[in-house]
Amino acid sequence: MAAETNSKSDTLTLEKVREALIKQEDTIIYRLIQRANFPLNSPAYDEKAFPSFSGSLLQFVVKETEALQSKVGRYENPEELPFSPESLPPSLLPPPENPPVLHPAAASININGKIWDFYFDELLPLFAATGDDGSYASTASNDLDCLQAISRRIHYGYYVAEVKFKDSPQDYEPAIRAQDREGLMKLLTFVDVEEKVKKRVEKKAMVFGQEVSLMDNANTRTDQRNVSETYKVDPLVVSRLYGEWIMPLTKLVQVEYLLRRLD
């Protein structure tokens, strides 16, 4: 049935994991740009705005969408984690054929609660305009798209940790045996790499978030740092998303995974 198999499943290499992470940057940025088409639309988040729902419109959309996605096997992938995990229906698809590459510990790590909080409390107000255009359902659905792309990227930390551990277990085993969080965090931190990632996503936000018309020479704009108001999402917000939340939380996932890696 499969001409090419899922790239994760055969041999996990740091190269492949990095490629996946870089590709996911594009997805995250495209989705932020889509969400930025709508203003804040706060009634979507108000538990009292629509009496037909027991919670907010957002909560309804998240719960129902995740239930549907669960039926088509989304949560059979270890890096896909639900935001509304209560009573998800089982998958109707056959289980994945590939042998698992992660330690079973991965299944016990889900930091979607933290992701939900920073997304709505801190990130969203930085890139969605104030206001209300009435498009609450589209807004909620775009929020879930953003949340899922960010969550997948952060929980991909399982694979980063697994491949790093497999490549040089001797580097990690002492800290794991000592259950030394701080030591593990140090081993996983490369400031220069993180700076490069922040620069790259900023550049991607400039390129993908340009207003393109036939009149102007749109492609010169990435050289001008003082025109951020012409981008659909401020490139510095994307850089900050990575620097303040995505990379630290990916490392948190890695640390939690490694702490259980020898269990």
Next chain:
Amino acid sequence: MAAETNSKSDTLTLEKVREALIKQEDTIIYRLIQRANFPLNSPAYDEKAFPSFSGSLLQFVVKETEALQSKVGRYENPEELPFSPESLPPSLLPPPENPPVLHPAAASININGKIWDFYFDELLPLFAATGDDGSYASTASNDLDCLQAISRRIHYGYYVAEVKFKDSPQDYEPAIRAQDREGLMKLLTFVDVEEKVKKRVEKKAMVFGQEVSLMDNANTRTDQRNVSETYKVDPLVVSRLYGEWIMPLTKLVQVEYLLRRLD
């Protein structure tokens, strides 16, 4: 509740309709790029691949997603039309507050059947690589995202027709009274505008579909016509999507709408 109201609802102008259409180009291109992350994945379309579903996985995803979206009011917007309209649940949200701006005839025009056919039979093979990576559910969900963006764009023809008719009814009334399809099609065809749209979406596909890295000077690529293999979706395919399908079908929607406009 609404600080700003939905821009369609107050005064419909050709300017506003055009702005909306141009914005929708970006959405369509971002979604095509997202779909192009996956190969064709033909088992998603095979009615016999998964015995748990009565049809294909795609049909299941479309039907269930549209049912959920219907509950949150998607199909209260005249330009949003379901691909699986049988037994959709009613909206749980209060009806839109704004008075309708379209003639009721709009409700009888749905060309999603044609859109479905050209998308799967002709467009998809032009931009999705052959192969199978097992991600059938994501593939189906990305297909629906593309279909919905394209359908919304084409059925926005209602507004184009309404605003053109309102601006100069005397130009259209004779052809409408004569039920002269060809005459209406001629009135709605502006070859130079269509060429401009094709050029613009081609340029957008170049800009948004670049591979961006810190090494190269990504933003110079839009000047080079011979590097289409480095774009996530071939810009000429996007130009063709507009020239062969989106613009002709938008005009078809306009003609059908105008033919009923005096009823």
